[in-house]
Amino acid sequence: MSYYVEHGKFPAERYEYPRKSRNLIAVIVWNIILCLPLVRYIISVIVSGSITSFLIAGTIALVGKFFDQ
Numbered sequence: 001m002s003y004y005v006e007h008g009k010f011p012a013e014r015y016e017y018p019r020k021s022r023n024l025i026a027v028i029v030w031n032i033i034l035c036l037p038l039v040r041y042i043i044s045v046i047v048s049g050s051i052t053s054f055l056i057a058g059t060i061a062l063v064g065k066f067f068d069q
Contacts, residue, residue, distance in 0.1 A: 041057075043058065045057045
């Protein structure tokens with residue numbers, strides 16, 4: 001730790017690994033899979049036109065907005 005304090009870097013070599021496109025594809029697939037239930041719920045609320053459903057969806061959106069900070 002004293003070497004880092006004196007010189008501002010660690011004495012070991014730095015390795016950079018090549019990027020893999022499979023990681024990006026996996027992230028995109030998981031985002032789609034996890035967002036589908038939310039999108040389905042939003043579409044069902046819009047299609048139903050029920051005031052109760054709109055109020056519940058609005059409450060969920062507001063709670064998410066306030067707790068996002």
